[in-house]
Each structure stands twice: as structure tokens, then as C-alpha cells.
Amino acid sequence: MKFTHNTSRRGRGTALIALTASAALMLSACGGGETAESGAEGGSGADGEQTITFIPKQLNNPYTDVVLSGGETGAEEAGFASSEVVGPLDASASSQVSFINAETQAGTNVITIAANDPDAVGPALQEARDAGAKIVAFDSDTNPDFRDLFVSQVNAQDVGLIQLELIAEQIGGEGDIAILSATANATNQNEWIKFMEEELASNPDYADINLVAKVYGDDDDTKSFQEAQGLLQAYPDLKGIISPTTVGIAATARYLSTSEYKGEVALTGLGLPNEMRPFVEDETVSEFALWDPAQLGYVAAFAGKALADGDITGAVGDTFEAGELGEREVEEGGIVIVGPPTVFNAENIDDYDF
Template sequence: MTDIFTRRQIVTLLAGLGLAATAPAAFAAPKPGADPTPVIPVNPGNLRLAVLLPVKDDPFYKACADGAQEAAAQIGGLDIVVAAPDKRNLRDQAILLNGFVKQKVDAIAIVPVDAAELGPICRRAMARGVKVISFDQPLPQATRLIHLDAVSSRGKASAFMDMLAGDVKQGGDIAIIAGNKPGSEGQALLSDTMAEWLKPAYGKLKLAATVFGNEDDKAGYAAAERLLADHPDLKGILVFNAAALVGAAQCIADKGLTGKVFVTGFGRPSQLKAAMEAQTIECFASVNPVDLGYGAVQIAAALAKNTLTANTGSTLEAGRLGQITVAEGGVATLKPFVVDVKNFSKFADVY
């Protein structure tokens, strides 16, 4: 395969992450003018798998790499390398992707910097027999076999209602801060949450109000303040947007309502340290980057072994993640992940 980019010297092996236990300890640095793509060894009987991340020194993707290596070690019979550009750069990630295709690896799991631009390379890779999956950030369906998403809209809705029921045990009025006025993604999440709410287990929770247009911390704070004024008996606030959740939690703390009005939703651990320490938030739904990397390698290896297909309904027993099912469009999702006091410290500095 002829490269479609001019090569330049860049060492892109993901520093500090190393390789899975089945791979050599390190790769030699490329010589000037050489292909910078780390070479995956050829060991008879082993599958060769590349995990390609968007940037090297990002804690979230380092955690993804940890999960990828964990899965590779458990599966066995894999020679795997994790690589990424020094900076989030389309050109450099494309060079690495091209390099792995030229090595004729069995599978590539990629978080694309630019899905549209990298799609043609991935399509050519599949034409050459390479199993390509995306995770975290999706490739167009025609340019990959499966995309692994961290959590589905239904998964979020299920986690939301479980957390609310756990926080507001006696029931009462609940308000939703739903982000932007319903669009495709927001509407799906709101619809799934309402469908989940109809279950008998949540009969004590009463929907008091739903407000939109809150996708930053200031807007989340203001929305929470208005809801408290309009609904003085409010027992809980559910926040869809991570930044708005920070603002809503701060409002509850400032009003002296910690322990009286419960706040939960979808968030990022690094943004919620103060809220968790003050117990303004007891738990929230989030993305687990370790599980994301782990699941990506489980899927890529199964495709390479031909024990999984991209067909709707195809299933995989993915180690500690349990069963993963391929849905319409070749999309698979992980089960909801809830951050609470027991596991918060593990992720507080990750993302």
C-alpha cells in the first residue's frame, strides 16, 4: 500500500504505557527517515493487534490503554501495541494507521482524530482483511465493522433512575436539567429517561419540571437556582450535561441544601472533586475509560478470530464486562458505569 502522506520523523509509541504482557518490552526508536510506526512482532499462532489512540499524554486515553493491555493479557495469544501521536494531529495519526495497515496486522482498534478523513484508509484496510473497529469516537459505518460506545442513551437513563431512587428513598419532586432544547441526542436521552421513569420501582419519584438550554456550569447553576425558587419542596435534580452538573451541585452547596436536595446525572470525575468531598453529590454516571479500552480489544480480538461478526444481534462474552451485543448499525455499548465514594479516587485525576 502506498502512503498517502509525506512521512516525517516522529516517535509515537505511547510512552509510559508499554505493551501487553504478550508483547516485547519495548521497540527500538526508528532511524532518521524510517517509518515511525511501532513494529508488531510476528509470532507463529499469535494475532497481531494495534490500538491507535488520538494523543499520547492524555490521562483518559492512558486509562484506555491500561484496559486494552488488561484484555490482551487475559485473552492470550495476542501481540499488541498501543500507539498515538505526540499531539492530537490528523496527519500523524494517519501515518501510524497507514503503517499498521502495511504491517498487515489482524485488527486495528482506533479512536479517530478525524473520522471522515481517516475513513478511506480504514476502508482500504478492511479490503485487505484487517478487522477495523472504532471506539469512543465513531468511524462512519462503511469504514469499520463495529463501533464501541461507552454508554447508550438507554444505559444512561437506567443509571439515572437507579441513582435517583437510591438518593431520594422517600420519594418526592424531581427536576431535570436536560441541556439543549431537544435535538436527536438530547431527545433520545430524555425519552429513554421518561420511559424508564414509568417503571413501578420509581413510582415515588414525581417529575416537577424539565428545563433546557443548560450546557455549562453557569447555566447549570442558574437553572438549579430557578428550580429551587419555583419548587421549594424539590428533593432531587437530575442533570444530563457534565458541565451543568458542576454548576447545579455548586448551587445546592451555596444554598446550604446538601443532604436535603440530591443532585446526580452524567459527569466527569475530575470536575466533581469538590462536590464529592462535600457530599453534595453522592454518585453520578460517567464513562469508564479502562472498560472502554478493555472492551475494544475484546471486540477486535473476537473479530480477528472470527468468533464475532458485525451483524445485528451478534454477541460476545467479553471477560469481566460480561456479554456485549452488537446493535443496529454495528454499534455496541457498555453497561452503565456509576462513580461513587468507593471508586471515585481511582478516576478523580484521570479525566
């Protein structure tokens, strides 16, 4: 299956929900920074029809848009009666709790969530589970005690190490580097960074690379841009920046591309090919990595359906069919892996459209 980035939230009959930037802004103005979009049928699962709701870290995030487009496709193909997307406009630790509570009240069968904080959402998720909902974490895990499955992009260690490998190549194996991450509590970024730090401390190949700073752009474009600028002012000898977040790497690339540091400071991390293409073409960035985000949402939808149908329980060794992406198996820790990371550069970036 080849997924492409669909920037509009297309409706698919009455089964899927359209989510637009204009509606998000209107609701944000009225509702204190949080927004939700619901379909006419709601999420009650009336008459035995199963419902699924996706709660991303935040709305209006290009990476999230791609994940959710795959999730909507998967929800339709898996046979859910309705699919909704609800969530906050900011990626704060507690911003998702009210949305979880609303889905619990609505009787939603499957709640699929990318957690901003692994523990802050825990009590609300437990209430949802007590009420009968199945919980699938995707992209960014919750505390495992509060979910049935975690659908992970790739093996977490592989994600961390590919970014470290890329920056090492780009700075010639020596020099000061910094990390510009998402939020300080983001489960996925923190795990990747942990593997980077362990590898820096233990691998003699990286003995001459010094991690001098970790900063957080909160997955906000403006703040990420300012944090990148601040890093380069605070560390004039900086040789490279790793940004394991699509918002952060794009904002940092935009800053570097018009600054005196272009060509002097290397940048890599996790980015969307369509966003990063101009910066590869103008040689601000040579290589970065990612997976197909749409496949993440797609597999998460099928995992939720298998749980709701009782075909799996989330036990190690359970298997389910993920549509055109084939069979997936539950691994240790209740984790389902989607696929390996891809490295993008000038030679292959035009082969991808998301």
C-alpha cells in the same frame, strides 16, 4: 476481573507501548498539538504477528487513561504481538484522521477508535479497511458503515435515562436543568442526550422539569469550568446540571464546591469515582453514574482479535470470548455491550478504585 486505574502507561515486555504525559507534551510542542507514541516493533504486523492500535478521542484524559489501561491488558491477554496508543491532544472532529492514515500505511491489523465525529473519520477508516485492517469503534461510535464492530459501554438508552432519573430525584422532580456535554459532535453524548430529551417530552413524571440549555466543554477542563460558571450566571433559577462526560462533571463539581451554589444546584452525570470522591465527601455531589471504563478497552481488544483471527465477522449473533469477562455476543447494529451502569454515592464510592 477487577481493574484499577493505572496512571502510568506501563510497558509489558516488547508487546505494549509506554505513553507518558511528558512525552506527549514534548511531541505536542514539536508537532502542532498532536502526538503519537510508537514501539520499536512498529505496527506493520511483519512475520504474521498481529498488531492493534488504540486511537482515543484525545490523550491525557483521565477517563481515557483508564479505558486504555484495560485495552493494553486485553491486547496482551488476547495475544497481539504489539499494542500502540496514538491520538490527538484535542478532541476536534478531524484530529484523528492523520493517525488513522499513519496506521493504514503501517499495515496495522486492528484499529480501535473512539470517534470524535462519526463521519469525519469515515473516509480514512474506509481506506484502512480496504487495506485489510479490522475497525473496532469503542466508547464513541463511528458511522456504522466504516467499522466492523462498536463496543459500547452499556445500552445507550440506559445511560441517558439513569442520568435523568438521578437529576429528577435530586431536584425533587421539578425545576430548570441544563446539560454540559463534551463536544457538539460526540456520538455517545449526543445519543444519551437524545434519549433524555425524548423522555422529558413523553414521560409525565418529568412534566415539571425544563431543559433550558445545552452547552459544550469540548472535554477540556478549563472550558468545562467556564461553561458551568456561564450556565449559572445565565440561568439564576437553575436547579440542576447533567454532565455526561467525566471531564465536564469534575470541572463543574470543582466550580460548585467553592461557589454560592453549593447545596443549591444539583449535579450528576458520568464521573470517575477517584476524581469525584472529594466532591461526594464534601456534599457538592450526592450521586452520579458510570461503568468500569477499563472493561471497555479490555473487551474492545478481544473483539479486535476475534475479527483479525476470522473467528467472527461482526454479524448479529456472532460470539467471542473476552478473557476473564467471558463471552460477548454481537447485537443488532454490530454492537457489543460491556455491562450495566453503576450509581456511585457516599455509601459505595470507597469500594471502587478507578
